[in-house]
Amino acid sequence: MEYVADRIHTTTTAFLGLTMQCARCHDHKFDPFTQRDYYRMFAFFNGVPDRVVGYNTKKAAAPFVAALTPTQEAEQARLRAALAVVDARLAERKAQAGADVARWEAGLSAEERVRLARAGAAVRFALDENQGAEVRCSVDAERKGKVVGTANWKPGKMGSALEFDGRTRVEAGEAVAFETGDKVSIGAWIFPREAGAMAVLSKIDDQAAYRGFDLIFESGKLAVHLVHRWPDQALKVITQTAMSLKEWHHVLATVDGSGKAAGVKIFVDGKAQALTVEKDNLSGSLKTAQPFRIGQRSASVPFKGLIDEVQFYRTELAAAEVAGLARGELVGGLMAVIDRPAAVRTVAETERVLRYFLETVDSESRRLTTERAAFAKQLAAGEEGVAMTMVMQETDEKRTAFLLRRGQYDLRGEAVDAGVPESLPPLPAGAPRNRLGLAQWMTQPGHPLTARVAVNRWWEGVFGVGLVETVEDFGTQGARPSHPELLDWLATELVRTGWDVKAILRLIVTSATYRQTTAATAELVASDPQGRLLARAPRFRLAGEVIRDQALAVAGLLSARVGGPSVKPYQPPGLWEDVSVERKYSYVLDTGEGLYRRSLYTYWKRTCPPPGMTTLDAPDRETCVIRRARTSTPLQALLLLNDPTYVEAARLLAERVLGASADADGKDVAACVRRLYQLVLAREPQAREAAVLARVQGEALARFRADPEAAKKLLAVGKTARGVGSDDIELAAWTTVASLLLNLDETITKP
Incomplete structure (x- = not known):
């Protein structure tokens, strides 16, 4: 409720020059606004979800939108169009490849047949060491993992398994890594002992907006996160049915590379699960410097139980293949499928052979796949450098607003709909009764306040005092305009020029009034000590x-760079520690250009401003x-x-x-x-x-x-x-x- 009240205060004061907050508990004592008017305005902002943002300094409040420059927008449109063309060609090639697959099968050499008989996972940590603190990849001996914590080996689902007690994890560097556009499958056998949040597999950075991916156990359910920046550029799906505890389950997730929730499947014990989509706005890279981990994220949700047979595939496994893994079979042995006549193969087997041919044999598909990867990499790199800006959004379910007696949240009166004060013009015809409609109302050409309030504030910025001195109050208790006709004319010019701020500021600073000298005779100072008659140029600190x-600037130090992140210039030491929880946050002074950027870019901590x-x-x-x-x-x-x-x-x-x-x-x-x-x-x-x-x-x-x-x-x-x-x-x-x-x-x- 207080968030909504603050938004009303800020909006009506900044754009309308009104003291609407005075009508929160009762009708306004001076201006023609009733308490009902206040709560009708309240209803415009009542549908904005309020998220609590913790002390993670690298995580800002969602939702975000990309603030693209025209150049960036054009480049992203070009890359997306190029990706669409390549995807269409890949689909066309897939549809036409049947005869080529048959010829390839018929011409396989003995050496190729042996290799296909052994084909399988890209990464497999069987966790069968049963001793020591090192785990080895059975597919690639160069890929190894290190047990951090106590290595307790127990009988597993297949051979031995590693026990995770909340302090144990396996770190395996870059053994498993993939990007947003990759087709992959990843899973393991798990024996969960608790139902809380526990990471099974992850390559995620808790301290950098959770960038990366994970397969995580949540309240008995299994979830997948693919994250560029949580929560505004992320994908999350979670199973609708909880698993039983203290018994073995095979869990696996497949990703089709589309970056959409619809392209993610979760299998439990070989069966595809019904999923709830919690986030579906993924864009950007998943790349993180954090290592691949078994049994924990980078700094949270450790697993408690046993994990066995971790497998990663650089392809989207078919349902039949996943079911085979759950039966204890290893995906591989493609030659066994090829040796079967095409007429008796299952749909999944046919798809598997075709997929292998296109991804590893067919030169045209491989060329197109490489081309697609290059475009996707350029797109991800471009999105990485795009500035993001915070915006508001509406809740899925409309909240009812009530008139609150004496402004108390628990003293509800009548329900009210969103609307504007009755003493001001009505909403434009056809305008929706939401924040968009409110914006259209405030910027309609005939609105008596918005343009006047805006030009008055710009006038104050240039002359030191507004034509209406009380720039925050255009009500009956505010000051009368010193030059009402001038205020009206500037407001109409602002509307006429299409709300062109630069044009109005140029008009003001090139006027004869502004270009006067600050010098004044004694008589003029005596008759107009504050300079309100505009007979001399303004002079103020x-x-x-x-x-x-x-x-x-005069020292030659000021950076001319435009845009970029906030900076931390000189400040006395110890101030942040004095106001932070457990004195855990310190002010780290910038170096180089960061010390000399315009004050606009200075990092602002509201509990300890510069x-x-x-x-x-x-x-x-x-x-x-x-x-x-x-x-x-x-x-x-x-x-x-x-x-x-x-x-x-x-x-x-x-x-x-x-x-x-x-x-x-x-x-x-x-x-x-x-x-x-x-x-x-x-x-x-x-x-x-x-x-x-x-x-x-x-x-x-x-x-x-x-x-x-x-x-x-x-x-x-x-x-x-x-x-x-x-x-x-x-x-x-x-x-x-x-x-x-x-x-x-x-x-x-x-x-």
Whole structure:
């Protein structure tokens, strides 16, 4: 319920400039909104499923959609079209291959007949060692596994078996690995002793959104996971019937390579099981650096019981073949099938021979299969680099919303349908009563609020205060617009241009009003101290993000890269530990470019936001904040003087000035001061200003000559290496001057 209330607050405040949250417990005391209006809006968001996200920092809330660039979208469409063409050719070749199969069977050499008589699993861990802590693959001696924990050998279904006590597992490297588009079969004999979650076979990374695959025992049922990123890019099917405990069962899963739940089958004791599909949105690679494991995932759900005869096939076994495995037979001996007349072979036997011919003998099918694998690999690689963005979705079953008396969840009143406040225009004709319809309602051309609220916030961003000063409240308790006609015109322009944000911002910043000087006569200041009449250009303290980015930019440090993951720039140590559970999460400082990216990309932990931003009035993002406060405190000055970001920026700025001056040894103080002003303030210094900075530079020079260690300590701040050839004393003195200039009121204030 609180999630829904937060969404109403955020949506109505950000897009409509309303205080709808005031109508949660009773009718709004000032604006024309009833409590019923509130809960009708509540109904729009009541169908959004709320998932709990744990402390796994590598796992975000689902669902996701791919945020493809036009180039990526075109490339993926090309690859999918190419895959469709290849699949059609493979199907055509399969339909035409009957005569070729017959000729191939008739022409088999003696050597080929022997090899076909031995054909079988790609990987087989029989677990018949009965001693030691190493298990061997009976198909390929190079593939071995190591028992981690205590190796207890017991009588098995076929020979010996390995006992798993919750602390034992087998790790076998890359012995078993496959990708989304591969046809495979994987299974084992198991003797489960408990009904809880237990991994039978896996190659999965619990700490990386569960990427990989597994065959897992869940409450007596058997499940298969194929995961690129759980839960939004994953496939999961689970049997509908539970197995009995403390007896042997043969379990096996087949995958047809389609990446769809319909292409996965689970067999128990040789019989195909009815499945429940829990996830069916797999895309992307299954590749993970985690080893193939028997009896556990990478860090969870250990198996308790016995496991025997682990087998992996690089093909989708037929039902008859699986049934044979459950009877204790080994899949192989293809020659025995070929020796039978075609007329008396079963459908499964005919399919098996045809599949073998196409996959290993027929040059055209092998060429097409290789071509398909290349396209699939390109598609998976492209999907790997695609940015994902969180979205909302509706629950399968519609939830009923109720008017809650006094806002209490347990005091239900009448049921209400989704709808908009009666004092505002109705939903457009034909609009659905869901979030899509709400979006269509908010963006209809005649809506009295959405466009006005939007342009007012952009105006505030440029001028420091909105045409309506209370950007978060357009109700009766909000401020009156200072220029109502201008607000109306900008709103209509926004709609006319097709909601073109750049066009409106360009219109504002190229206007004669914005291009005025900030200078004002005493009479003008007296009559309009806040500049609300727009008779002069705005002047206000920059946002914390802009102050940091500006310092990095003038120092030549700011990265111009666009997009990418969040970064962790300088921050005092120990803050994350103080607010994390069991002090288990630490802030790991980035290196290289990550330290100098725009503040937009700074990693934001809401329980411990970046102190350099909050000191400069950035909100903590715990709740929706429309209008930032602007304060002026001693702590802000201390931050700008001592934070490693600004100290390092001052040093690099000093190096930049010294390197560009006419006299590289720094004796031409006037030239260096002039260059500093040009870089930081984009103007020439006045004579009085130049004299002050020259005096500061001289005093700093004398101080550092008397205390060289202080100079070295100052220059050691920051990860960027020192420039070659600079003198410590000289550079430290100019770093002090550069720091002073970065802290000027003129520097951190919008001119």
